[in-house]
Amino acid sequence: MPILYRIKCVDYTLFMAVPSVPATAATLLEQAMFAFVDAYNQAWEAAASEHGLSTAHACVLGRVETRRSMGELAEELRCDASNITQIVARLEARELVHREPNPEDRRSRQIVRTPSGDELYGEFEQSFEFPRAAAASLTDAEREQLTALLQKAMGA
Amino acid sequence: MPILYRIKCVDYTLFMAVPSVPATAATLLEQAMFAFVDAYNQAWEAAASEHGLSTAHACVLGRVETRRSMGELAEELRCDASNITQIVARLEARELVHREPNPEDRRSRQIVRTPSGDELYGEFEQSFEFPRAAAASLTDAEREQLTALLQKAMGA
């Protein structure tokens, strides 16, 4: 199973301000969390745009590494199906994906990446170095710690 | 100084897929990082929309807790100045912010929140619980660890 990166509108670069408060352990952590999320979002967006992809296009292109229907895409990406129609149409116009009929349900379409879509997406992935670089800058023990702490922080 | 949350287009909810790889410590960490960033982005967006704010509006509203010029906003939010013009105009129409002349430079405008902008933004902040909740679910020692690990992972 692929890891699925969420990008809901990472086109923006706007910010939210949180009031200044004394630098307790909790608020220092909140600052660090924001800085991390921000860096991650920015890296993701930059990698997409380097390859002429909008964040939306990069998301869809990533999803269709394995064959998917429009409806699956819409559900996974939490957006309206007609939005997917539009995005897939643009990707198809660039010959990055292909819309195939589904023999088992003729209402449905199977979306797959074309070879050139594979290639472009591969390059895009290469240039999205942030998570790899982040992991690489830690020791093995630290990686395990960070993984556990992130999960605990999310309430997992 | 406030913490400034980046939101560049957190309107989207699309995803990027990363190829499946053996579950090494590094890739488990990459999954956890993504899950965390995703949860953070989603929470941020949900909090904004609960209060009738787009992510863009919430960002700007947050920034103008202290008086700011259009140009400062554009720079901080890494977007075109004319985008700020548009967003501030909408916030002003809702009487959440106010555009004041700058006596020291008559080309420039000072943007400030109105009382009702303060109120709305306060409520919004309350409902953006994610970072607080995340911090709260850890012990003091874990908070310090996580802060340090995030900083190290970012290469700080």
Add this chain to the structure above:
DNA sequence: AGGATATGCGTGATCCAATCAAGTAATTCG
């Protein structure tokens, strides 16, 4: 001082993403 240049902001055009309402075709259910 006074003209060239730079700065701060606004306007209009255009594009993309997102949603909604409505429609078509195919499937499923009774």
Add this chain to the structure above:
DNA sequence: CGAATTACTTGATTGGATCACGCATATCCT
């Protein structure tokens, strides 16, 4: 078979983002 449901598309509309351009004000330079 007919009604309801599902899968997707189309068209309209909104908002965010950028760009090209323009206006007013400031600054810089002899």
